[in-house]
Amino acid sequence: MPEGPHRPRRGATTIEEVARAAGVSRQTVSNALNAPRRVRPETLDRVNAAIRELGYQPDQSARSLRSGARRTLGYLAPVDDPLDPNPLMAGFLEALVDAAGAAGQRVLLFRPGQGAADPVAAIDELVAARQVDGLVLADVLHEDVRIAHAARLGVPFASFGRTGPGEPQRWVDIGNEAAMAEVVRHLAALGHRRIGYLGAAEELPWMAARRAGFLAEARRLGLSAVAVGASGAGSSGTAAAGSVVASVRALLRGPDRPTAFAAGSDLLALDVYEAVRAEGLVVGPGGVAVTGFHDTPLCRHLHPALTSVRLPLRAIATALVGRLLDQVRGETAAGEGLELPTELVVRGSSGRPG
Amino acid sequence: MPEGPHRPRRGATTIEEVARAAGVSRQTVSNALNAPRRVRPETLDRVNAAIRELGYQPDQSARSLRSGARRTLGYLAPVDDPLDPNPLMAGFLEALVDAAGAAGQRVLLFRPGQGAADPVAAIDELVAARQVDGLVLADVLHEDVRIAHAARLGVPFASFGRTGPGEPQRWVDIGNEAAMAEVVRHLAALGHRRIGYLGAAEELPWMAARRAGFLAEARRLGLSAVAVGASGAGSSGTAAAGSVVASVRALLRGPDRPTAFAAGSDLLALDVYEAVRAEGLVVGPGGVAVTGFHDTPLCRHLHPALTSVRLPLRAIATALVGRLLDQVRGETAAGEGLELPTELVVRGSSGRPG
DNA sequence: TTGTAAGCGTTATCAG
DNA sequence: CTGATAACGCTTACAA
Numbered sequence: 001m002p003e004g005p006h007r008p009r010r011g012a013t014t015i016e017e018v019a020r021a022a023g024v025s026r027q028t029v030s031n032a033l034n035a036p037r038r039v040r041p042e043t044l045d046r047v048n049a050a051i052r053e054l055g056y057q058p059d060q061s062a063r064s065l066r067s068g069a070r071r072t073l074g075y076l077a078p079v080d081d082p083l084d085p086n087p088l089m090a091g092f093l094e095a096l097v098d099a100a101g102a103a104g105q106r107v108l109l110f111r112p113g114q115g116a117a118d119p120v121a122a123i124d125e126l127v128a129a130r131q132v133d134g135l136v137l138a139d140v141l142h143e144d145v146r147i148a149h150a151a152r153l154g155v156p157f158a159s160f161g162r163t164g165p166g167e168p169q170r171w172v173d174i175g176n177e178a179a180m181a182e183v184v185r186h187l188a189a190l191g192h193r194r195i196g197y198l199g200a201a202e203e204l205p206w207m208a209a210r211r212a213g214f215l216a217e218a219r220r221l222g223l224s225a226v227a228v229g230a231s232g233a234g235s236s237g238t239a240a241a242g243s244v245v246a247s248v249r250a251l252l253r254g255p256d257r258p259t260a261f262a263a264g265s266d267l268l269a270l271d272v273y274e275a276v277r278a279e280g281l282v283v284g285p286g287g288v289a290v291t292g293f294h295d296t297p298l299c300r301h302l303h304p305a306l307t308s309v310r311l312p313l314r315a316i317a318t319a320l321v322g323r324l325l326d327q328v329r330g331e332t333a334a335g336e337g338l339e340l341p342t343e344l345v346v347r348g349s350s351g352r353p354g
Numbered sequence: 355m356p357e358g359p360h361r362p363r364r365g366a367t368t369i370e371e372v373a374r375a376a377g378v379s380r381q382t383v384s385n386a387l388n389a390p391r392r393v394r395p396e397t398l399d400r401v402n403a404a405i406r407e408l409g410y411q412p413d414q415s416a417r418s419l420r421s422g423a424r425r426t427l428g429y430l431a432p433v434d435d436p437l438d439p440n441p442l443m444a445g446f447l448e449a450l451v452d453a454a455g456a457a458g459q460r461v462l463l464f465r466p467g468q469g470a471a472d473p474v475a476a477i478d479e480l481v482a483a484r485q486v487d488g489l490v491l492a493d494v495l496h497e498d499v500r501i502a503h504a505a506r507l508g509v510p511f512a513s514f515g516r517t518g519p520g521e522p523q524r525w526v527d528i529g530n531e532a533a534m535a536e537v538v539r540h541l542a543a544l545g546h547r548r549i550g551y552l553g554a555a556e557e558l559p560w561m562a563a564r565r566a567g568f569l570a571e572a573r574r575l576g577l578s579a580v581a582v583g584a585s586g587a588g589s590s591g592t593a594a595a596g597s598v599v600a601s602v603r604a605l606l607r608g609p610d611r612p613t614a615f616a617a618g619s620d621l622l623a624l625d626v627y628e629a630v631r632a633e634g635l636v637v638g639p640g641g642v643a644v645t646g647f648h649d650t651p652l653c654r655h656l657h658p659a660l661t662s663v664r665l666p667l668r669a670i671a672t673a674l675v676g677r678l679l680d681q682v683r684g685e686t687a688a689g690e691g692l693e694l695p696t697e698l699v700v701r702g703s704s705g706r707p708g
Numbered sequence: 709t710t711g712t713a714a715g716c717g718t719t720a721t722c723a724g
Numbered sequence: 725c726t727g728a729t730a731a732c733g734c735t736t737a738c739a740a
Contacts, residue, residue: 067735301625
């Protein structure tokens with residue numbers, strides 16, 4: 001609701017006051033801030049001193065109104081429930097805020113209004129209110145309505161997660177296939193010949209890619225590979241954790257028991273731990289090797305500690321911000337995706353087969 | 355006419371265009387938006403139709419400049435590493451954005467610049483640039499430099515986490531003691547008489563409170579209680595997970611073996627699982643009961659599923675936003691803290707003693 | 709290099 | 725209830 005009364009001015013030092021204190025005009029202060037090279041060094045010093053002394057910062061609203069630059073990037077938070085938060089909300093967001101800050105931008109969080117879960121309307125609102133210079137989208141699907149809509153609006157954007165061939169290629173992503181291929185090679189190097197994969201929510205492109213990467217590399221190396229895992233559950237696989245465990249247990253009881261399992265997430269790896277133990281086997285050297293994905297803090301609390309794939313969150317965030325600002329500045333929108341490498345963090349859970 | 359500014363104007367429907375389309379003046383449109391009661395109904399309809407048709411939204415920068423209201427709340431993200439993200443970043447942030455949105459506010463994320471980890475400077479910048487109407491602080495310590503500084507600046511703020519008696523009491527918090535007391539009563543009701551507590555990073559007030567709440571209720575009920583857990587580690591206890599497990603194992607081997615363990619976080623509960631199993635015991639009914647704290651998705655992936663304390667994230671966020679906006683509107687800053695109850699989610703990990 | 713003038717889009721004031 | 729006028733604080737032309 002719009003408040004009626006006039007708002008009290010906080011300390012609110014204005015450019016005028018700085019100018020007076022430095023004995024120059026408003027515009028000289030503005031120049032000192034926005035084009036320092038145009039101001040004589042000694043004047044610049046004087047102005048900067050006054051700025052520091054008064055603790056002056058330009059009013060961002062006034063600046064935005066005049067210049068058109070909002071110095072703010074919008075992050076469309078994935079639609080999900082606080083009780084089952086998106087893994088990206090932790091970790092990636094920190095990296096994004098840091099990367100944006102380093103580029104002089106702030107990050108504005110937004111989501112579709114609670115209940116009405118229409119991301120398109122949320123984008124429309126934010127853009128129409130001219131609150132951001134660009135948009136960061138995450139958990140992007142191959143044909144994503146958010147991508148299509150942002151492109152239609154003509155607002156600069158970049159996505160964490162690749163888009164299909166028909167969509168604009170303004171994405172940054174990790175190499176999900178490559179990451180799982182590295183996992184497979186790691187396991188193969190340890191001597192494992194029969195390996196299993198545990199996935200979930202495989203309608204999500206990144207989960208499908210991990211599975212595909214696993215199977216492709218296993219085939220290439222001539223390993224015996226089998227993949228299990230249900231579709232349909234949420235991205236963190238809340239639904240049928242129990243049945244997933246059952247699938248792994250069945251494999252472990254089968255004739256050609258895998259000696260190693262790669263999982264599509266750290267939580268799924270935990271399911272593998274449970275299945276392995278339930279079958280009276282052990283995880284790690286001398287037992288069943290297990291790997292996860294995401295390198296969450298969970299990995300370090302498991303025994304043995306979980307080998308996992310670490311995402312280059314800082315590099316992803318920096319690349320997203322960079323591409324976004326290229327578009328904002330009107331430089332040629334590269335129009336190409338960027339795939340960044342992951343890092344395999346080897347811990348006790350992956351060792352030689354027993 | 356002035357030349358087009360540096361920046362290309364996006365669709366940018368202005369109030370002027372709406373006024374022309376509706377056949378009224380700018381101010382009538384403004385009134386229709388900000389004080390609809392002052393506009394004749396039939397005129398209002400016409401204006402609203404034009405607004406809808408043109409997809410008009412007021413330019414937030416212009417509006418802010420004029421009115422002083424930023425319609426934005428700043429969230430000072432806890433200082434930590436993306437690789438070891440703060441648990442609040444997931445879950446709480448979703449709830450906060452929703453609550454803010456319901457009150458017509460957006461959420462601006464900010465952190466101290468990477469490297470320079472001074473939250474005070476970050477607050478100064480944001481406030482000086484007049485980018486927000488108020489601040490949300492989290493993971494607040496009893497004597498917190500952020501609280502003191504925000505109070506000194508006179509900027510409206512509210513904190514998730516209570517402040518000490520010398521500080522302004524503009525906090526919302528969960529009842530950490532009460533939550534652990536409920537856990538203790540739950541375990542006692544199941545028949546447990548010897549119970550253990552596993553904590554970590556107990557220099558953090560909320561962790562200390564959980565421990566204290568545990569011990570107090572155990573004493574009140576005449577139970578035999580013992581607490582273990584190191585200080586000094588990060589909030590997620592990355593440091594010495596191994597030694598924590600060792601402490602629990604030692605207790606399990608001791609003469610008066612606890613039949614139940616409450617942990618200060620879900621990850622610590624996982625450590626208890628490991629310790630229990632390492633001692634050849636089982637978790638859950640017939641074995642050692644275990645409870646966690648936070649109700650993260652991890653709980654549902656453990657076997658047996660972990661009993662845990664769920665935080666009322668939506669209520670917390672709503673209360674924080676409400677108190678913040680009270681201050682923004684200049685209404686009497688309540689000056690009192692608000693403690694919200696948690697919810698014990700009972701699952702398979704807590705059962706009758708073996 | 710610096711100062712002058714104008715206006716970004718909106719809302720508050722005060723006439724009609 | 726509506727319409728003209730004046731700011732909010734800043735940055736971009738342009739003149740000195």
